[in-house]
Amino acid sequence: MPVTSKFVALKNYIPTGLPKETDFEIKTKEISLDAKNNILVLNLWISVDPYMRARMTERKNYKPPFNIGEEMEGYALGIVKESKDKNFKEGDIVFSNFGMRDYFVCNSNDLKKIEPMNIPIQTYLGPLGMTGHTAYIGLFKHGELKPGQTILVSSAGGSVGSTVCQIAKNMGCKVIASTGSDEKVKWLKNDLKIDHAFNYKKIENLVLHLKEVCPEGFDLYFDNVGGDFLESAIFQMKNFGRIVICGRISQMNATNPGSGLKNMAHVLVKRLTIKGFIIFDHENDREQFETDMTKWLLEDKIKFKETVYEGIENTPKSFIDLLEGKNIGKMLVKI
Numbered sequence: 001m002p003v004t005s006k007f008v009a010l011k012n013y014i015p016t017g018l019p020k021e022t023d024f025e026i027k028t029k030e031i032s033l034d035a036k037n038n039i040l041v042l043n044l045w046i047s048v049d050p051y052m053r054a055r056m057t058e059r060k061n062y063k064p065p066f067n068i069g070e071e072m073e074g075y076a077l078g079i080v081k082e083s084k085d086k087n088f089k090e091g092d093i094v095f096s097n098f099g100m101r102d103y104f105v106c107n108s109n110d111l112k113k114i115e116p117m118n119i120p121i122q123t124y125l126g127p128l129g130m131t132g133h134t135a136y137i138g139l140f141k142h143g144e145l146k147p148g149q150t151i152l153v154s155s156a157g158g159s160v161g162s163t164v165c166q167i168a169k170n171m172g173c174k175v176i177a178s179t180g181s182d183e184k185v186k187w188l189k190n191d192l193k194i195d196h197a198f199n200y201k202k203i204e205n206l207v208l209h210l211k212e213v214c215p216e217g218f219d220l221y222f223d224n225v226g227g228d229f230l231e232s233a234i235f236q237m238k239n240f241g242r243i244v245i246c247g248r249i250s251q252m253n254a255t256n257p258g259s260g261l262k263n264m265a266h267v268l269v270k271r272l273t274i275k276g277f278i279i280f281d282h283e284n285d286r287e288q289f290e291t292d293m294t295k296w297l298l299e300d301k302i303k304f305k306e307t308v309y310e311g312i313e314n315t316p317k318s319f320i321d322l323l324e325g326k327n328i329g330k331m332l333v334k335i
């Protein structure tokens, strides 16, 4: 029997600037099972992620632009409603890349079954999902994190950043966290027990501030924002320090490209390593991450905070609000 699927589509590409709700539309279409797509799923949770901004431009990137007028993609967790595949049955909870919509049809190659554990299922879009994996791979594989190091984390009140902070604390590191609101500072300090957290929007001179709060300097900077913050952090790196370039959200909506780093001399003299990475290159490198993260979650060593918007119609707003910093922890849409 056909089902009506409601989905979010991009109306036009957004080359620069903050997206507006009018850049998106909510559309519907009739879908039904066929010989190729023999499983019907209803999404329960949709992941809202900054990388989607790059797919809203026509610029070459590591993922192609979204198709105008068609379903946007993204990670999601759903429940199987009907299945003609012997490996999936009604009621199974499944992970897919068919986000930004409610109902969809697909086949077993497109789905990963989630075995229920004693944690909320949406954790599979947060610490046990792509953002937790990003924190883990960024810290251990690219940052070569060692116990007792001093680390700086930007966008620390967000999904990746808050996980980075907690993993580093669990490793016995000293963590300095930057975030964009007093509420997030409070959460980082009081609930996550981060050594020092500050609201970067209230800091007049970031170079001096970093020097003041961490005179010994940083072994590792986990960079989620790029731009001027990165330049300021470089000044306070220790010799042989490492900078992991995870994101550049401060520049994602920029209307001009800004100037380049003016302190590359520090990179040379301090013999720094600056390393970018994309988590999609590490899809087959999840085993140790899943083992460690599951253990930490069950032992309450990683706390998960989420900001939830309800209904597919609110998905465009959730994305814009994510870019504006209105989330604490992981931004999710609940269907």
Ligand SMILES: NC(=O)c1ccc[n+]([C@@H]2O[C@H](COP(=O)([O-])OP(=O)(O)OC[C@H]3O[C@@H](n4cnc5c(N)ncnc54)[C@H](OP(=O)(O)O)[C@@H]3O)[C@@H](O)[C@H]2O)c1
Binding pocket: 049, 050, 051, 130, 131, 134, 155, 156, 157, 158, 159, 160, 161, 178, 179, 180, 181, 184, 224, 225, 245, 246, 247, 248, 249, 250, 251, 277, 278, 279, 280, 322, 323, 324, 325, 326, 327, 329, 330, 331
């Ligand atoms: N390399 C990879 O494979 C990979 C994978 C996943 C995510 N990422 C990147 O990791 C970063 C964090 O992702 P996430 O999913 O955890 O998002 P998030 O941190 O939960 O949310 C985005 C946050 O960015 C901050 N922000 C927005 N504009 C900013 C600006 N101009 N300057 C500084 N901060 C700004 C806001 O927090 P404030 O209140 O702090 O401003 C906002 O809450 C993003 O840059 C993302 O692109 C990279």
